[in-house]
Amino acid sequence: MTTPIKIAFLDSYSDSPSRVYRHELYCNRLERMFLYDMTIDRLAPYGALIVPNNIDEEFLYQHRDSIAQFLEQGRIVVSFAQLFLPWLPGNSLWIRSSLDTNARTILAHDEHPLFRGVTEYDLNYRRGVKGFFSRGYFEAPAHAEIALWDNSGQTVVYIDRHTTRGTILAGAGTDLLAYGLSDTTTARRMGQQLLAWIDREYNFVFTTSIRS
């Protein structure tokens, strides 16, 4: 059985009971870390760090060495940010899709453990409205695993195990934790599957000598 690891949710917004890290599906796994309190020492107890989209990237950029150091210790960074500053190793910044929302489709990827059982409809539509999940893409780093594409072949979510000694999961604005929570659709699976993936990935990194 995979051992659950400690996961920090980095946050520059106000704390409140309605925040995603306090949701019943996640509250026993995620610990909020206020961005402006972040130091490499405070990050030490955590095996993974989740960075939401609504985050102060100016501050993250000023403290990008902490992120890089965290990753060089073999840990995991998950980002949902539409990056406009280069604080995440290997990432070449978010690009807005040129496709109209109605013409763009995020393709289902049932074979991937993050997206198993998540239908294409639920990735793209919420109560008939399209576009909540992602509006852009990344040019993935060399050798990255592509976990999700759109219908023009652009990368929506990638996993990078090569740029650093740790693992980076970057989604182009794709909030895998919160996106599915507003309804009882298959999209709700993504958050729990993300947490399970983090546990497996962390234990894999630390039980192999691949990057040690």
Add this chain to the structure above:
Amino acid sequence: MKTAILYGGVSYQHYFFTRKEGKYRQRFTDMIYILDLHQTELRQYDYVIVPTRLNQDMLCEHSEQFRHYLDQGGHIISFGEIEKQWLSPVNWKFYPTNFYWWVNQGADLPLYPVDAEHPLFQKISVNDAKWHYHGVFRLEAGTGAEPVLVNELGEAIICVDRQSHKGNMYITTLDPDYHFGQGFIPKVETFLDGYLAWIEEDIMQGSRLNK
């Protein structure tokens, strides 16, 4: 006019300032990064914009600075939520957001002008303000705020308070800046241009009356 807009370093704001050849970056004199606000003299600005989705607790740390600025005659324009008492007097009420009403034929988002002849509605239509909202301002009896656009219960979506301070508070629960930055809901640009034009005319008119 010398104007400023607060900046929290989040991506939607970056894209708000850079989309469409940076039209909204050029529209305001200065951007004030939230961590620099404590060392910024607000009095130099005719108005200060507090955009959507800034950290409400961090804004609370500046409530006295905002109050002082307003009492000196500065004006504050606020978009989106005022969940905590960083601006006063304001009584915010959250509502679950109906993002989906427009999908169904015949459906409407009920919003009404308090006065159809109001100068704002010479610049925008009520329809330009209809995408969704995340809450309302409840205006108690005797409040100094004037409702401009309301929902079906008469709760304010847009209001202006000219009474509580020397300067005015133009507050709306709408979040056009967020959606312009995110690049969807095209009508928010029409709304924003008309809304800011009305406010600037209102401020100028107030300045002339005070002279």
